[in-house]
Amino acid sequence: MNEGSTPQRHLRSEASSDEGPSLRAIPFGKNGEDVVHLSRRQRLQLAGISTQVHLPARMILYREESAAQWVFTVSRGVVKTFRDLPSGRRHVTAFLFADDVFGLAESGHYVNSAQSVTPVTLYRLRLDALTELLLHDPELHMFFLCKLAHELRRSQRHRIVVGRRDAIGRMAMFLRMLEQRAHEDGRRGGIEIPMTRSDTANYLGLSAETVSRASRALERNRIVTFAGVHAAKVVDRSQFEKLAAAV
């Protein structure tokens, strides 16, 4: 998909994308808010060491093992991180949405590959500059710590999803994850599924065929309806939640 010609401005409830990187995290302690955002000052500071980039869908951002110079934050769109295994199998490690961060390296090298799923707006931060900034800004530093802890919890929840052995349950949990994420971003209504079926399969640890069959099973049981491959709607909420409950 060709970005560039149509800037396609869009409104988000908070944190418009031209005020610098935006992030969202959940603090450790129970004081104050449950969800915290970067302050205006922090965003401006990060803006100072970052450059905004617009990319079309299906663009490789970096490959695993390559030298890691940058950390990325998502402003708009969806990114996936993944690892290709020798067998040709592909594990999608995570989907990253607005206000997420990715690209944290290990000993100077990326551990996963990253690719845009939709057209995206990202901020690219030099790793060394970010490190320097964090060392001089304890509040921001703590924010990143919380963000990383949040990411760790998400990874653990992902493990729970993959741990289920029924395909329909995994699919339901996946849809619920997308729905929840959309809610957090202030979008209601039907579930938007930005990724392809095979992305979903690689995320859920299923074959593409099984994802397809699970989707049809959800439809057959009148729990979810699909409008194309990129949109779904829950029609039987109680059944849906029952399926999506961690078993």
Place this chain on the structure above:
Amino acid sequence: MNEGSTPQRHLRSEASSDEGPSLRAIPFGKNGEDVVHLSRRQRLQLAGISTQVHLPARMILYREESAAQWVFTVSRGVVKTFRDLPSGRRHVTAFLFADDVFGLAESGHYVNSAQSVTPVTLYRLRLDALTELLLHDPELHMFFLCKLAHELRRSQRHRIVVGRRDAIGRMAMFLRMLEQRAHEDGRRGGIEIPMTRSDTANYLGLSAETVSRASRALERNRIVTFAGVHAAKVVDRSQFEKLAAAV
């Protein structure tokens, strides 16, 4: 918590347990060492806000959802974090070894339960005191950030293991993980398996029976020999590595 009657002193190659909490992490950048330890000064600082605790095996440290006052570090022994699901199924989120940290909360509440697998020596740090300390010590703060990133990568690797569908391969990857961990701790020779078969099953997303069968299959194929349930030895290294390679 039932303090242990037998303190059971023991020697470790580095970082003896009475000099305060000890941690190990992998930095983001490629400058200097691949693995970094807490400095003596940092350990003493952490010691100032922590208390050492000795616990017997199979002791619950905290339950998910309970109020989180403490963060823990492991000095000796093995801890598991887990979640119990409505079906009675149990997911082991992680095994924690020496120089690991766990108990990072979300909005003041633990997200998993934690239990000692073996007799353990832990350091218990008050969350608020740790936060305060981190805000005033950028180096230590960065260290924790790296540690958390490291934990995130481990969780992602865990997801890869669980994503395999052959039991024998998962078992091999698990044993390799234990072996690698032992190497990092400076222990060579046979693989020590501190956890029970059902712990292993809950970690690998398999039934206990399947773990048992996979172990016997490894033995039947002359790849690994077991001496009891808590010790194994690789006898066919190339076959073992072939199995344990991420498929």
Place this chain on the structure above:
DNA sequence: CGTACCGTTGAGCAGGCTCAACCGCTGTGG
């Protein structure tokens, strides 16, 4: 010495994978 739990082994079942074919869409080149 009984009890309880862990680990092992067996039999049968079920659900997801593999292989294969087919459809619809898109982009390309004759």
Place this chain on the structure above:
DNA sequence: CCACAGCGGTTGAGCCTGCTCAACGGTACG
């Protein structure tokens, strides 16, 4: 303009393997 190839998605048939249920041995502990 159309033929064709490629790809993503769907559907079907059959196999494979891990789960479930069940029984049993060993061991730790009261």
